[in-house]
Amino acid sequence: MTDLENKAARQAAVIYTGISLGAVLLFLALTFLTGKTYTVVARVGGAVWVFILTLVVTMPIVIPKVKNKLMA
Template identity: 55%
Template sequence: MEPKVARIAALYYGGLSLGAALLFIVLTAGSKYDNVARFGGATWILLLGLIVTMPIFIPYAKKKYSSQPVSKEESHFGHHH
């Protein structure tokens, strides 16, 4: 994968995952949960968000931003015939 495409994909999936974790911290502010629980939960959200969004955004970024042709397997990601 081209470095430019990798950076673009990382911005998408990293930004979305980080945003979800930060939203969790904001939404749990002032709640009955202590900071260990809040930041522990945010860490899990960040990690799980990365796991879920990486396989979605990497093929998308390859298809949209790559100067190299995308393989048939990558262009049909998620489509079963």
């Protein structure tokens, strides 16, 4: 891989990881704001699940967009 491809990969990783962490924070905020009592295991398990799913969904969307933007 060239330096430009490495830069695109790193930048894409930062973006989709940030999106996933934002989704986790939103999930955790919603679990506290609903007023229901959730166990710590439910909150942590849900947060991990949201992080993984969001990561899987955003990776194939973000990588080509960043790569096209930097390579153009």
